[in-house]
Amino acid sequence: MREKEFRHVPVMLAEVLEALQIGADGTYLDGTFGRGGHAREVLARLGPPGRLLLMDRDPTAIATARETFGKDERVRIRHDSFAELADWPETAQGLDGVFFDLGVSSPQLDDATRGFSFQAEGPLDMRMDPTSGVSAADWLADAPEAAIADVLWQYGEERLSRRIARAIVARRAEEPLRTTAQLADLVARTIGYRERNKHPATRTFQSLRIHINDEMGALEKGLQGALERLRPGGRLVVISFHSLEDRVVKRFMRGRDGQPASRRHLPPVEAPESAFVALGKVFPGERELADNPRSRSAVLRVAEKRR
Incomplete structure (x- = not known):
């Protein structure tokens, strides 16, 4: 299993390295270590004065980081969400680059015990940090029907969210949903196969994962933390995998997050x-799409902090 983990393919590796514009004496933060594919190549480009800060919510990823890079004096490691990067004292001196690879990692998807995928049966967990928070199974056991429907619509854009929520509530009255296979089968029987080459439960699993891990809230806080800690001229590099994430990143980089909307018949609001x-x-x-099909929905955005 460990050999497989270390052979995972980092998404858009060459593009990330080019975007970061790595200087040998710079300080860089990888907020989503995963299994270290990007971090390893960043570190290879740093000289003795350079520093690499590594964060991840997943304790398994952090264990890999400590095993692989723990003895390198240029590296610092923290088990935490990148949402908290500005609270890490190691970032207080400023950063020359920040990198986020959003969403769930391949090792997490491939490990059935984590509950992220319906491809193999496992516990319905979905927590990026299994040591804290509420699992998907526990949340679905108690959440109101309207709340379940809202999550499926907001984070998965599932048009049949109310029907699925109603089926979940009816099912849990008989027995709790505890495995990925149970949930996937329930969704498939409830709404049928509507999209070619896409399992009916795809949107449901995505939306529940985003909700359970508060991924959108963490992203917004992490982006703000990057703004606070990046030095003038520093680079922010983010890989997103669905439109909800990408929309937040795009607006933040363009300075439009929180911008008041223009009103009809009034002069446009100057941003x-x-x-x-x-x-x-x-x-x-x-070539990457052929070698790594999971990269097909990836989009990388780059921004530079003004001097």
């Missing part, structure tokens, strides 16, 4: 200058 210069977005190339 304050963004703290970042958005440098564009990049998609995986054909």
